[in-house]
Amino acid sequence: MLNLILFGPPGAGKGTQSEKLIAKYQLVHLSTGDIFRSNIKGGTELGTLAKSYMDKGQLVPDDVTIRLLESEVNKHPNAKGFIFDGFPRTIAQAEALDAFLAKKGQSISVILSLEVEEDELRQRLTERAKSSGRPDDADPAVIQKRIDVYKNETLPLKQHFTAQGKYQGINGIGEIETIFNALCEKIDKVKNVVAK
Ligand code: ADP
Numbered sequence: 001m002l003n004l005i006l007f008g009p010p011g012a013g014k015g016t017q018s019e020k021l022i023a024k025y026q027l028v029h030l031s032t033g034d035i036f037r038s039n040i041k042g043g044t045e046l047g048t049l050a051k052s053y054m055d056k057g058q059l060v061p062d063d064v065t066i067r068l069l070e071s072e073v074n075k076h077p078n079a080k081g082f083i084f085d086g087f088p089r090t091i092a093q094a095e096a097l098d099a100f101l102a103k104k105g106q107s108i109s110v111i112l113s114l115e116v117e118e119d120e121l122r123q124r125l126t127e128r129a130k131s132s133g134r135p136d137d138a139d140p141a142v143i144q145k146r147i148d149v150y151k152n153e154t155l156p157l158k159q160h161f162t163a164q165g166k167y168q169g170i171n172g173i174g175e176i177e178t179i180f181n182a183l184c185e186k187i188d189k190v191k192n193v194v195a196k
Contacts, residue, residue: 001081002025003101004027004108004187005083008113011116011122012114013172014031015085025187027080027081029082030084032060033085033086036050049064056145057141058145058149062093070096084097090154090157091157094161110168110186111166112168112183113158113167115172125137125146126140168186170183
């Protein structure tokens, strides 16, 4: 199985690249942000809880997020692999994912990290607010909070993944197609190893 983590700050392009990657590699795309948003739309209890954190730019608590992710993975017993987009975002989530996959005799193949500097992120998210309809894109203070939460809670994962020898950084600035090709190059290398 090919299990990819698409990693990077808010606005790095994880969603855009995921769309292209699932088409090429036929993987199941699991975006915790998308799942929370569809729960908000559907008016579920989980949606109400998630919204109370998301609107402030905070992370949804680990226990809720981990349980959700595991149940989503379990919905796809025949998957060729997964793209985890926006998960894990904390060390606790990363450890839970490792343990959960290990129980199934699986593991993460590679962490693909889209690297984009802060000024560019702020610009992209402000621009995205015009069409995304996302309340968390519309408020500069919430955008800043998400960037700060990323730096404090999520970026430490870089060390965690590097220690596992699985972290691959990719320049997230440039043409969508160029970035996509850079991602594919990294994935194909890992795929060859997995296939052997
Ligand atoms: P972006 O990366 O552009 O901020 P996402 O859709 O990935 O967008 O996430 C939106 C929000 O959903 C986050 O700010 C957070 O509140 C919540 N969220 C998404 N994934 C997680 C996660 N793994 N852990 C905790 N909260 C999450």
